Amino acid sequence: EVHGNITGGKRLSASEAVRLINDRDPVVLDVRSPADFRKGHLLHALNAPLTKLDEHLGQLKDKARPILVYCALGSSSSTAVDKLRKLGYAEVYPLRGGLNAWLGASLPVTTK
Secondary structure, eight states, X not given: OHHHHHTTTOOBOHHHHXXXXXXXXXXXXXXXXXXXXXXXXXXXXXXXXXXXXXXXXXXOOOTTSOEEEEOSSSSHHHHHHHHHHHTTOSOEEEBTTHHHHHHHTTOOOBOO
């Protein structure tokens, strides 16, 4: 099971993120700017720009539900992950390489 393999704060590869999405229905959190989000994002992602993350915490009510966090390259998501873990969210995983790695793996994005 994917849960046993990724607890403990591991940065997920694109394929591991797909398994998390398919097996555990995480909240998918895009911490890029709204302009970048509109250009393309993971399906069902919530846009919560890193600079305004606090304003979006109300959308993350279930602290036990896994959260997959990504940005463009993978560096900004680490800041968001640290913040969410300190606030008591149990399972928060950054996408290693961010959206670029996702696209590099030929995985789909949406503009809707």
